[in-house]
Amino acid sequence: MDLRNQLFIGGSWRPSSSGETFTTINPADRETLATVARAREQDVDVAVAAARAALSDPRWSQIGPPERGRVLNRIAGLLRERKEELARIESLDCGKPLNQARNDIEVSARYFEFYSGVADKLYGKTIPLAGQYLNYTLLEPIGVTAHITPWNFPLQIACRGIAPALAAGNTVVHKPAEQTPLTALLLGEISLEAGLPAGVLNVVTGFGNDAGARLTSHPHVNHITFTGSVETGRLVMKAAAENIVPVTLELGGKSPNIVLADAEFPSALKGVSTAVFANAGQICSAGTRLVVDSKLHKDFVQQLQKHARSLRIGPGLENPDLGPLISEEQHQRVQEYIKIGKQEGARLLTGGKVPDDPRLRQGLFMEPTLFDEVTPQMRIAQEEIFGPVLAILTFRDLEEALEIANGVSYGLVAGIWTRDIKKAHWLAARLQAGQVFINEYFAGGVETPFGGYKKSGFGREKGLEALVHYTQVKNVCVNIDLQADLETQQGKPQTQSGVTL
Ligand code: TXE
Numbered sequence: 001m002d003l004r005n006q007l008f009i010g011g012s013w014r015p016s017s018s019g020e021t022f023t024t025i026n027p028a029d030r031e032t033l034a035t036v037a038r039a040r041e042q043d044v045d046v047a048v049a050a051a052r053a054a055l056s057d058p059r060w061s062q063i064g065p066p067e068r069g070r071v072l073n074r075i076a077g078l079l080r081e082r083k084e085e086l087a088r089i090e091s092l093d094c095g096k097p098l099n100q101a102r103n104d105i106e107v108s109a110r111y112f113e114f115y116s117g118v119a120d121k122l123y124g125k126t127i128p129l130a131g132q133y134l135n136y137t138l139l140e141p142i143g144v145t146a147h148i149t150p151w152n153f154p155l156q157i158a159c160r161g162i163a164p165a166l167a168a169g170n171t172v173v174h175k176p177a178e179q180t181p182l183t184a185l186l187l188g189e190i191s192l193e194a195g196l197p198a199g200v201l202n203v204v205t206g207f208g209n210d211a212g213a214r215l216t217s218h219p220h221v222n223h224i225t226f227t228g229s230v231e232t233g234r235l236v237m238k239a240a241a242e243n244i245v246p247v248t249l250e251l252g253g254k255s256p257n258i259v260l261a262d263a264e265f266p267s268a269l270k271g272v273s274t275a276v277f278a279n280a281g282q283i284c285s286a287g288t289r290l291v292v293d294s295k296l297h298k299d300f301v302q303q304l305q306k307h308a309r310s311l312r313i314g315p316g317l318e319n320p321d322l323g324p325l326i327s328e329e330q331h332q333r334v335q336e337y338i339k340i341g342k343q344e345g346a347r348l349l350t351g352g353k354v355p356d357d358p359r360l361r362q363g364l365f366m367e368p369t370l371f372d373e374v375t376p377q378m379r380i381a382q383e384e385i386f387g388p389v390l391a392i393l394t395f396r397d398l399e400e401a402l403e404i405a406n407g408v409s410y411g412l413v414a415g416i417w418t419r420d421i422k423k424a425h426w427l428a429a430r431l432q433a434g435q436v437f438i439n440e441y442f443a444g445g446v447e448t449p450f451g452g453y454k455k456s457g458f459g460r461e462k463g464l465e466a467l468v469h470y471t472q473v474k475n476v477c478v479n480i481d482l483q484a485d486l487e488t489q490q491g492k493p494q495t496q497s498g499v500t501l
Helices: 041-055 065-081 083-094 098-116 154-167 182-193 208-217 230-243 265-281 297-310 328-344 398-406 421-430 464-470 482-489
Strands: 007-009 012-014 021-026 031-037 133-141 144-148 171-175 201-203 223-227 247-250 255-259 287-293 347-350 369-372 389-395 413-417 435-438 471-479
Touching (some): 007 041, 031 083, 065 098, 065 154, 098 154, 144 154, 154 171, 154 223, 171 208, 182 201, 208 223, 208 230, 223 230, 265 413, 328 389, 464 471
Parallel strands (some): 287 389
Antiparallel strands (some): 021 031
16 A cells, blocks of 8 residues: 555655654454554654644634635545545554444544534633623634544544644644554545645654654643543643643543343344444443343343354455454453453353454454353453453342442443333433433434543543633633723722732
């Protein structure tokens, strides 16, 4: 694949300053897919300087919100035009089934479309004050925004942060995950074609410990949006603290699907399966814990087992149900957790190994895996595995279901399956999760606020809520008291007012 082996900085392509490159593999066969430039600290510095210069470039700062919106809308259009090409590249680079990759590109386009419509609606307020004042607020861009993204939804997650940042008039430096750098580079190309001025979006492909670390500690970065692991999130936050820079962190989860005895059986079954097996379980909001009423447990699990065994595994381009895992590390990690689950005494119902199919031998595949008789304190019930592994737990009453569901350090998403609206809302009100789905999972699009409680992070992305991260409020207070001026001119004594801080 020819992806120039270059970084996208200041609207043009350039090799990394050291001339170094690295390869990205196809996880379906471990073959090299493409070679890309490896950005080091120096390259990040150049990218940040380009983004900083673009902030005051009149081609960006003066074009006005409607035109900014139009440029974003053109990006959405070009993403759609190149949907098939981008989806195939995404599928090859991260292993996901082609249809899921097609959806990723459509959602990426939606992010640009949605935020393009917001660019000219970032209104301030007028605030009535006592006395003769005109007081108003302005929403200004925050400056250079850094975006560090993971490999599970490469283009979607990038666009989730970049589109609102641009809509609000910021500039961007994006470091995609080293495992999946390809579509980010194409987004750079598309943005230029759409008329985004040079330097407004910069893409530095590289690794976390040098390029990523430099970006998060750069003194001219004004906001950091990070999606990834808790461990790296902590480092990002520490780096940001040095420069007193705000961060938005989305750090994964251990989300429960609570199935009550009166649930509509087939849709709950389908929902629970999709929640854990889509993208081979490599989703921050995957439903990786099934918390099922003990009365329903036997039947439900039997059906789920049958369903899991019927899922097709294969290379993403063949459009299977499950593609490969992203990397050797992730493949090892999932197998390690399967070992831990067995050692902890959970009952392996199905899966738990690399598929026997010789056709899949070269790839990083894992069978869909169900663990029954899991107890809440087991590591496989507490820790994020990031693979197609479901931990099954049972409950006897709603209080217990809630206690299990909330009994982890994460709080990203939760699913509830029941026909009883009172029970559903009783749970929804008490669940510690940024998004709650009732008789559904993964619903909602780019419009709905998304983010974590507890260690799943903070700040909300998507929807109008995201814009708060990419704007800063300036309050302007004007004294319009003509009478006071008159009295001062006449030499009347003025009383000194107090100070409100
Ligand atoms: O994540 P990292 P990894 C979870 C999931 C997975 C685990 C490890 O449980 O098994 O994390 O995955 C960049 N400064 N999630 O190692 O390290 C890195 O280059 C700045 C959940 O891939 O967090 C990449 O671009 N940046 C998650 C990004 O951080 C650094 C999605 C994510 O990598 C850096 C992915 C540093 N010091 C993994 N070190 C979700 N929330 O969806 C790394 N990076």
